[in-house]
Amino acid sequence: MDLDACLDILKARSKCDHEHEAVPCSVESVAHTLEHSLxxxxxxxxxxxxxxxxxxxxxxxxCQTKRVEIYAEFEKGFVELMWKEEFAVFSQEITKHFATVSARINRIEQCLREKMANDLANLIRKIQVQEKEKLLLTSALLLERMRLERTRQDNAEDVSVGIYDTSIKKMQASNTKIIETINDLLEEMRYAITELSE
Incomplete structure (x- = not known):
């Protein structure tokens, strides 16, 4: 997984001069909360x-279930911390958790290949590719939503609002397709494992 690319997308966010209400937290509490909840x-x-x-x-x-939990924390934390200095630590911690899950799945894939279960291993590889795209797209989508919100607060009539809206809709459509592809691959895996179990 190209997690550095995800971090680069998240680091591209601009700082905002506005005051925003958010749950108070510290760098340490961000890391601890993620470590505990995940x-x-x-x-x-x-x-x-x-x-x-x-x-x-x-x-x-x-692992897939854990990845869903990480995405939930990612979106929740992004909204709470996007204007705060803790955001960088949050991004690094989330990236670390995604990397851990991805590494474990890669090991599972390797074990399946060693057991000559190549059909299942190939499906996992396809899912990993889709998950990489989903992570990059989710990062870009959250960043675009942040830019839209900031632009609306500065000037709701700004022409950029429409551009961000269009961009977000396209990214959401792409994200939906990726999720559908992942679900189809998971279904293929379910059928494959059922046949092996019979």
């Missing part, structure tokens, strides 16, 4: 290697 007990790399194919599939699904 913590999960996961099998080690050695444990993954010992798992059967169905267990690896279930481990993959657990």
């Amino acid at each position: 913590k999960v007990e996961e099998p080690s790399a050695d444990d993954l290697a010992e798992m059967a194919i169905v267990q690896l599939y279930n481990a993959f699904l657990a």
